[in-house]
Amino acid sequence: MRSTRWKAASRAAIALAGAGALAAGMALFVTAPASAGTTLGASAAEKGRYFGTAVAGFKLSDSAYTTILNREFNSVTAENEMKMNATEPQQNQFSYGAADQIVNHARSRGMSVRGHTLAWHSQQPGWMESMSGSALRQAMLNHVTQVATHFRGRVVAWDVVNEAFADGSSGGRRDSNLQRTGNDWIEAAFRAARAADPGAKLCYNDYNTDNWTHAKTQGVYNMVRDFKARGVPIDCVGFQSHFNNDSPYVSNYRTTLSSFAALGVDVQITELDIQGASANTYRSVVEDCLAVARCNGITVWGIRDSDSWRASQTPLLFNNNGSKKPAYDAVLAALNNGTTPTDPPTDPPTDPPTDPPTDPPTTPPPGRGGSTATVSTNQWPGGFVATVRVTAGPPALGCSPVSTPPPTGPSATKPWSHTLARTALPAT
Ligand code: G3I
16 A cells, blocks of 8 residues: 555656567557657657746737747746735635636646745735734745645645745845744745645745855755755755856756755756856756756746846847747757656665555566566655556467557656656567
């Protein structure tokens, strides 16, 4: 019997790797979308990742905007519509219309949704800004519970807490009304989120945490390490990665991603934009993510430069008229040239699985025509790689060509982290 936590992890992170071995040389899983290699989302999906964008709800009526969105991306983050001031404008009166519109747009087109964000010192509704102490703590936890419950099953990963660390050299927490409720406010938020939506991955998200040597990066790292050691339910860390002249991309970015991943969490690049949109820098970011097995995907913070919160920095992949920029070509090429994460992770977690499944690999009896299927898993906290091996019997025995579709149901609804592959063996 699998534990609840394991089921949650299974729903959230399916990777089917090295899937098919065919004695008769027949195809098993053919999963590459027709557009693989030609769009960001499809190319990322081929590498077991997602490629997403921030979406502003009011732009969904702009056909130039939605044409690019629907063509290129397979993950969506609401730019503002899930923030505390948007979802709970009056205490205990929740407002989900704008967020639901984005979620429905995404999910009806097969895109996954990142939730942003449940608890943040900024963008609080006025009633919350003036609260403090235990009343604020309770209000925050109620917000986390209500919002995560509303979106349960529709959000694959939540930025549970956003930007809680201070800039500068302290490496400590940012002062805020939430911080003043007690240092345990972050873990309390994570526990509430887990209880409300056990199937969602729970992330801590921040900016200026890209440079491995920075105190803020180390502060977040130490918190995550402590959470993992004490069993606080954290699954992932989001790196906003707003790169600009004051906070540039650095070559130790890959070290940062892999070091966090080695703690036993997934890592995600959650708000990428780069001042000037250097093609080389965008390429490096993609290559760094692909080099880290637990880097699930990349989200750019807007589609066209004119959609950016920093439009004057022209930091995105499409120019104002929707044309692809050189950075777009660099990203697509990097995705297509990248390695796949179908091998066991190169950065295994330091923690053992907390609740591995007890079901042994199954070997069903041969079916009609002698076909067999086996499933085995390699799991770690928060995810696993399942290897499915199907051996088709000889056609002479009347076995139909294998046409098994990808698995359906909740265990395969997270396109950001499931990859289907086939291995066609030479005909014997
Ligand atoms: O909705 C009102 C609109 O009614 C009004 O007419 C208009 C006038 O300025 O303001 C609109 O609200 C603005 C909102 O964006 C929607 O455009 C807010 O003033 C403005 O503060 C808000 O800025 C957002 C900012 O977060 C603050 O929440 C940006 O769009 C959004 O890109 C930015 O995103 C953040 C991430 O959440 C966290 N990481 C940093 C990132 C960039 O700042």
